[in-house]
Amino acid sequence: MQGGKVVLEREALETAEVTPAIKTKKRKRAGLSKDRWLAFLFLLPSIILLAIFVYGFISWTAYVSVSRWHSLLPDFTFAGLANYQALFHNFRFQADLRNTLFFSVFFIVLVVLLGQMLAIFIDQRLKAESLFRNIFLFPMALSFVVTGVVWRWILNPETGVNLLLKDFGIHPKWYTDTSIVPSWHIGQIDFGLPVALIAVVIAAVWQMTGFSLAMYLAGLRAIPEDVREAARIDGASEFQIYRKIILPQLKPITYSVVIIMAHISLKIFDLIYAMTGPGANYVTDMPGVFMFETTFRGNDYAQGAAIAIIMLIMVAVFIIPYLISSRKGES
Template sequence: MAHSPKLALARPGPHWRDRLQEILPRVVLAPSCAAILVFVYGFILWTIYLSFTNSRLMPVYEFIGFDAHIRLWTQQNWYVAIKNLAIFGGLYIVVCMGVGLTLAILLDQKIRGEGVLRPIYLYPMALSFIVTGTAWKWFLNPGLGLDRTMHAWGFTSFNFDWLVNPDMAIYTVVIAGVWQAAGFCMAMFLAGLRGIDGEILKAAQMDGASPYAIYRRIVIPLLRPAFLSAVIVLSHMAIKSYDLVIALTGGGPGNATELPSTFMYSYTFTRNQMAVGSASAVIMLMTVAAVMIPYIYSELRERGR
C-alpha cells in the first residue's frame, strides 16, 4: 500500500540532538585538521619550494631551478651523511629485529616473571632520544663511564673508546638506538606470536617437526606482517634520527656521525645555506615516501580484497 504524500510530509525531521551529534565531531576536529594542513603539509610544500631558490640566511622566493640540489650533491659532508645513514639504518633495523624476535620467542615460552620482564624491555621506548643519547654518552665516555669503572675494578688494559674514535663513533649511535627500540620490536613480534593459531603448531609437533623447523618454516613466515611493520617504523625512525645523534655525539668527532637530518639542520641554521638544507630535507622526504608508499599500497590492497 502506497504511503500518502501528506503523511510523509507530516513526519518529523531528524531531532536537533542527532544533528548536533553529527556536526560536533567535525567542529571539534576542524581546528586540528586546519593546523595539520598549514603546519605540516603547508610547510612541506614551502620547504620544497625553497629548495628551488637561492635562499641563504633568509628565505628568497625567486625560483632558480635545481641549483641548490646540484650544490647539495657536491658537498662531501652529504656523502658522509648518506654513508652513515646506510651503516646506522642497516644495523639499526637488522639488530633491533633480531634482538626483538629473540626476546619475543623467549617470552612466548610462558616463562615465570614475564609480567616483570616485558615492562623492563619496553621501558627504554618510553624515554626520549635526548635522554637515551645523554645516558649513553655518559656511559661510553672514556673518562666517566665504562672505561673508568673497569679501570677502577683493576682491568687497566680495558679500552672502549668508540665514542671518540672517528671510525667507530657511528656504531655507538647504533648501540644506543638498538637499546631503545629493541623492546618495541619485541612487543610487535610477541603480539604476532600470540596471534598464531596453536592448532597449527600442535599439528606440526605431531608430525615430528623439531622446534627449530617449526619456527623456521611456520612461525617466522606467519610473522611477515609484524616484520613488515617493524621495518617501516624502524626505517622511518632511522631516517629522521637527529636528537639521538646530537645528544650522543653532536655529529662528531669531526663529522664522523653526520646523518642527513643533522646535515639539514647545520646547513639551514648554522651555515646559512637554507636552499641546500631544504634540498636535503626534500631528499629525506622522498626516502621516507619510498618506504611508506609501498607499505600503504600493500595495506590498502589487502583490505580491498
C-alpha cells in the same frame, strides 16, 4: 473490457507494492548522504589543519629549496636545482648519506632480530615473564635525548665501561674513533662503516628493541595453540615449528617493524645531537643534524630546505610502497 480492467488493477497493485520499497530506498540514500556530510563536517577542521601544517609547509619548504635564500634576509629568486647540486657535491652531505645507509641497515636488522629472539624467549611462559617484559620495555619510556646522554657517559673513552675494559688492556675509542672499515674512496669520502657509528647503533638498538619485542610478542600470542599442538603431533620439532609455521605468520609484523624503524633511522636527529654531534670528520653526522645546523645556525634556509626535502624523499621511498600494499591488502 473486463480483461483490460483486470490488467489495470494488477498494475495498480504492483505499483502500490513497489512504491513503498522505492520510498524506503530513497530514505536510506538520503540518510547515508546526510551521515556522510555530517562525518565530513566533523573531519573538516582536521583536514584544514592537515592541509596547512603538513602539506602546506611541505610545499613551502620545497619552494624555499629552489630559491636563493642564503641569509637572514629572504630572497625568493628562483635558483632551480642549484642547492641540490651543491649538496651532492658537499663532503659533509656525502658523509651523511654514507652514515645514514650503514646506520639504517645495522639498526633495522638488529632491532628485528633481537625483537624476535626476545619475544620467543618470553613466549615460553616464564615465571618471571612480567619482570623480563618490563626490563626490555623500559628503554622505550625514555626519549632519545636521555638515551644519548646516558650512552655518551657509558661509552666515554675515559669513563664508564672503559674503566673496566682498561684492566684487560682494551682501549676502545667508541664514538671518537674516526676510522672507516672497509674503506673505498668514492666521491669526496671514504665509503665504509664508520667505527664511531657502532656506539650510536648500540644506543638506538637498546632503546627501540622493546618496541619490536612488543610487536612480535603480540603476534605470537595471537597464534592459536592448536596450530602448535597439531605440528607437534605430526612430529615437528620446536625449531621447525617456529621456522616453518610461526615466523612465516609474523611476516606482516616484520614489515611493520622494518618500515617504522626505517622511518626513525632516516630522520634520526635527537640521539645523534645529544650523544655525539657531527663527530670528527663527520663520522657520526646525519642529514637531520646537518639540516638543523645549516638552517638555524648558518642561516642558509634554501640549503636547509633542500636537505629537508631529500630526507622527505628518502622516507617516502619506504613509506609509500608500504601504504600502497596495505591498501591493496585491505581491498
